[in-house]
Amino acid sequence: MATCETCGNEYDKTFTVTRDDRTAVFDSFECAAQAMAPQCGHCGCRILGHGVEAQGQIFCCAHCARESGHPDLADRSAG
Structure with a gap:
């Protein structure tokens, strides 16, 4: 069994995620x-x-980007 790196739960069905140079078990x-x-x-x-x-x-949406000073970003294009 492996241990989840976020919550500490020991579980027999954990999985590994790799992003860039970081690998973690969840x-x-x-x-x-x-x-x-x-x-x-x-x-x-x-x-x-x-x-x-x-x-x-990186922002979750164009609204947050605009609020942070990036007025030209849009969530979707017209058309």
Whole structure:
């Protein structure tokens, strides 16, 4: 059995996630997201989708990017 790196639970069905140069063991997707998903540069929520990026920062949505001084970003294009 392995131990989840987020909650400490010992579980026989853990899985490993690798992102960049970090590899970690988890017992649930919730724990994996809490530990590995990036956080929005404005509101701090975990970004589980694509998010938007501007000048090296990642945001959960265009609204948060605009609130952080990136007025040209949009969540979707017109058309």
